[in-house]
Amino acid sequence: MADKNKPKLVKYEDNEWEFVFPPSIESEEVEENFFFGIEQLGKNDLVAETILKSLIYKNPFHLDAYAHLSIAFKNQEKTFESFLTAEKAYNLGKSLLPKKFDIKKDKLPWGYWDNRPFLRVCHTLGLEYQHRKEYQKAIDIYYEILQYNSDDNQGIRYLLLECLFLLKDYKKAEEFINKYPDDWSIDFLYGKLIIEILKDNKDVKTLLDEAIECNEFLPKEIIKTKHKAPSAGKFDEFGVVSGSVQEAFMYWNRNKKLYKNKKIIDFFKVNFKNS
Known part of the structure; x- marks a missing residue:
């Protein structure tokens, strides 16, 4: 050639x-x-x-x-x-x-x-x-x-974080999240919270509040027994609207193996209404 x-x-x-x-x-x-x-x-x-x-x-x-x-x-x-x-x-x-x-x-x-x-x-x-x-x-x-x-x-960091959670390598997931302190995405804010839940840390109110401010619909999605994709909804120039029910479902669906963890589900059942 x-x-x-x-x-x-x-x-x-x-x-x-x-x-x-x-x-x-x-x-x-x-x-x-x-x-x-x-x-x-x-x-x-x-x-x-x-x-x-x-x-x-x-x-x-x-x-x-x-x-x-x-x-x-x-x-x-x-x-x-x-x-x-x-x-x-x-x-x-x-x-x-x-x-x-x-x-x-x-x-x-x-x-x-x-x-x-x-x-x-x-x-x-x-x-x-x-x-x-x-x-x-x-x-x-x-x-x-x-x-x-x-x-x-x-958006490679979000895929990488998904894989770390799939491997249940929560230590590396935490280290990776900490490399992006200015990332306020649903992936990283809920990721921080989930790691603390799995560590049995009870002092998570600030993390919970920040996560819910990012997307208030995800806790409801997590505690559902049956999951169904919502209607298409509105899209902005970047795709699914941040903070929307569509974003919540898509994020849950990408990470559903993580969110089948009983400890995580029980946490949101107890804390969602009080958040």
């Missing part, structure tokens, strides 16, 4: 790097086909698969095509193909990093547009591991992404 068709990385100030893709990948025709392909995801995934495979055949380093091909396979319940595609894309992307790239100090900021395909590829593989219940492998990938892009434009 000619070097001219292989992406390269360039280094800027402050240890920031950026992928540079060749014209063969960034041509208008290729981009049009790519965006048409991803528009088919969820509507006609077989068409998406065909288009993305064709792009990869002609452009073997089209990382974004790999990432979305994995999604097309997963949507068709071709789970083996989905995993292999994500794994191949990740390894391909890693092979492009120069030897002098030091993950301990060098960065691949999301703000550089052409870094996004590789970061998406990493994200895709992390999700594959998570769906396969290989939670430690998912955690390792998620930590790696956060090293590349500490601004976390992809």
Whole structure:
């Protein structure tokens, strides 16, 4: 394969790097086909698969095509193909990093547009591991992404926290949450509270109040015996509205194994009405 068709990385100030893709990948025709392909995801995934495979055949380093091909396979319940595609894309992307790239100090900021395909590829593989219940492998990938892009434009820290809870590694979950003292999301505020509940800490009123201020509907969701998705509701520019009943259900559903813990359920049965 000619070097001219292989992406390269360039280094800027402050240890920031950026992928540079060749014209063969960034041509208008290729981009049009790519965006048409991803528009088919969820509507006609077989068409998406065909288009993305064709792009990869002609452009073997089209990382974004790999990432979305994995999604097309997963949507068709071709789970083996989905995993292999994500794994191949990740390894391909890693092979492009120069030897002098030091993950301990060098960065691949999301703000550089052409870094996004590789970061998406990493994200895709992390999700594959998570769906396969290989939670430690998912955690390792998620930590790696956060090293590349500490601004976390992809919301990787929430997936990482989910995996730590699934492994019941509450000590590491607590340490991880404490790295983000300014994160006021439902994941982190309720995560802090849950850890203290599991530690049998009775002095949690402040944490409970902060969590309920973030989302008042989650306690009711936790103590239900039957769970049903609410109506679609309203969405803002970031997706589900923060503090909504829809957010509460989606968060509970992502973490339902954690919230089946009897100690957690009993806590909210006792404290919810008095909060």
